[in-house]
Amino acid sequence: MVMDDITPLQGLTDEVLASDVHLFEPRDAVLWKRDTRMARSVTGNKTWRGTSSPAGTAISYYLANAERDGVEVTITDLRSGDVFRGLEGPGEAGLNRVQWDLRGDQRDTPAGGRGGRRRLPRDAVRGRP
DSSP: OOOOOOHHHHTOOHHHHHSSEEEOOOOOOOOOOOOGGGOOOOOTTOOOOSOOOOSSEEEEEEESSOOTTOEEEEEEOTTTOOEEEEEEEOOOSEEEEEEEOSOOOBOOOOTTOOOOBOOOOHHHHHOOO
């Protein structure tokens, strides 16, 4: 296990422990656009191996009691209130974390369509009360 962000542990106050649910402030993150034209494959003897951290940002939350079916984390557009992404997270009692890749929900591609992304209606993502 890699302890890459202990902010939720530092924020685990008596007030948080007394609550049923608490959402910790996520870290700032950047969604980088990869430019394959700039990629180079001449590495010589400098081939680096290892696991990179996941793309995006981790969303941490505290649950006083276990939720048998897990939880759904809903990310909304602050300006419009539209749902941008729905994520399934673990429902174990205590600290939990879900990884968000900073992307929105993908839409179904219609036959002959070009694909892409769109925002789903609120009812399509929420699923649970």
